[in-house]
Amino acid sequence: KNQVEQSPQSLIILEGKNCTLQCNYTVSPFSNLRWYKQDTGRGPVSLTIMTFSENTKSNGRYTATLDADTKQSSLHITASQLSDSASYICVVRKGSGTYKYIFGTGTRLKVLA
């Protein structure tokens, strides 16, 4: 069954600290994996996209990793800011279907001052 599981479900950290969010998937065949940031009551916004051959990709303070062998991805946030408070969603595109995007339930991050 094609699934995307994220952990933890929620996370609270202090401003300036680092954190890592996890994403495990069983989607096959795999096309690509994206991390989205979704502010409360808003649409998701893409942070990074990773294909099968990519191991690491950075976007400012966000660094995503992908291990295609173990089907795991992580999103590392460095020096967190209050504006990082949001839900982070892992999405895997299934290779055999153009429109098959499998969404995780997200990790809700709260950054405290």
Next chain:
Amino acid sequence: SQTIHQWPATLVQPVGSPLSLECTVEGTSNPNLYWYRQAAGRGLQLLFYSVGIGQISSEVPQNLSASRPQDRQFILSSKKLLLSDSGFYLCAWSVKGGGYEQYFGPGTRLTVT
């Protein structure tokens, strides 16, 4: 630049009433269009996608329907709303090809009472 609009932003409707949510995209032509629903604590669920005018594919059976009367207009409808239709509805578009990023609209919060 491309933009995507959704309206209304929020909606409260009684059970059994009709529904019409509208999504329009600007700045691109012949996009793929998608309707998603996000229930509290759950991942985004793909409801419909469209590759062109009048071409609608449904992912899950339900009392909702979609139409694409124009290239950049996507409408989500229902003849009679159910309580279970409550949720956050997101419209998204992507470039043809399937591997590209999905761009999400601001969403519509629907509460069925």
